Amino acid sequence: MVKTPVYMDYHATTPVDPRVTEAMLPYFSERFGNAASRNHSFGWEVEEVVENCRRSIAQAMGARTSEVIFTSGATESNNLVLIGAATMYAEKGKHIITAKTEHKAILDTCEYLESQGAEVTYLPIQEDGLIDLDQLKDAMRDDTILVSIMAANNEIGVIQPIKEIGALCHERGIFFHTDAAQALGKIPIHVEEMNIDLLSFSGHKIYGPKGIGGLYVRKRKPRVKLSPIMHGGGHERGMRSGTLNVPGIVGLAKALEICMEEMEEESSRIKALRDKLENALLKEIDFSYLNGHKDKRLVGNSNISFNYVEGEGLMMAIPDIAVSSGSACTSASLEPSYVLKALGRSDELAHSSIRFGLGRFTTEEEVDYVIEKMIAGVKKLRDLSPLYEMVLEGIDLNTVEWAEH
């Protein structure tokens, strides 16, 4: 018997790996010092620990130790990059390029910068979720200071051609930032080989704790400087003041170490489970469509639209399975997923989408259970669906005059 509820929402967050929790525990009550305390052993002791963590994290992405700074998470890192670069390089230019499928931490921050006089280009994406490199090239201007393109998408898992994007940026002397919250620890990332100047990452997406994350800031060729958005004691090379979250940093470093060690084995295991789930659903359920590129995608991601049923209604049919939907009813804005709309999917298909996120602790029994429940759930709602009935009657839904509300 499968233990319920089944968690299949690993893009939202991940459980802390027990090995990570164990590593963190001494840093709450025993080794509680402030890493900025320069004149006693409590401080020295944890400062050394923090620097070891910083080195380990830097190594995981091919960076130098001093190029990694700690923040509260990827949202803060993204804010710091965009606002910090726009402020620092205001004299060089006011143009930023990003993509329509970025995380809200990028899009909303860009919108804020626009209100402050910046100009932002939001690149469209292709049907498979990838950006078009020629369009990126065409969007570059003499006053472009930054290109920000995520490494892997949080909804459809699509992995962008980071190395090529970085190369284009460097040809034009533009800084390249990538939000790697979903990618670091899941796919190989190397800031030198991939021409990355700034990289945001997060603890809780990689089986580490919430409330900790970081930012890689290139120091040489080219040196990148950011104006701080958090002012105070001048921690983290002046870019991010605030007492360091030592237990969080220890957890983040440990979590990333485990990801790096186990990446190959873990990826193939998760991919096999994901493929089993995806193939079964697409085969057994008619009018179901995969969203995003089939191969250039995180192994734990599967985003499928089940046409003629609505996502939130469908999730109610599988109450003991935790997944996400691109349906408007599940978002605060009452708008269907902007990521799926950017792919060119109709609103209707966006409403009908379910995002499955598989991860470290997903089992084959769980996958079998989800397949069974999903097939039954879609059938239940299709039996209730006037759209499905019309389609079976041979009516083209595009020719119907709907009473929109």
Place this chain on the structure above:
Amino acid sequence: MAYSEKVLDHYNNPRNVGSLDKSAENVGTGIVGAPECGDVMKLQIQVEGDRIVDAKFKTYGCGSAIASSSLATEWLKGKSVEEAMEIKNTDIVDELQLPPVKIHCSVLAEGAIRAALDDLKKKADPKEEDVA
């Protein structure tokens, strides 16, 4: 967001799911909503004289939309056409304890009832076709 017990009951055991013969003289059909908005309700009523003897629905939408239309069919059965006109979306909100973000589901259900009644009226008196 947690659903009320009544919404869950209607969602898990929807009443009167199905379709009636839409070409029949004594069947009124109302279809409201749009696929791109995430909800479409089809509500049908069958009358004998002035009395609603049967009601069926099919709904594409969230749990609250399904529950609202299920409840509407339950209420419609046995009512006179005039009484059916009296059903208000706020009655559905109260009965199902819908939260503010789900009020539009009850509005849609009221719209479906009206549309079905209008369809019936048109069938009875084809001259009114253009008026509606």
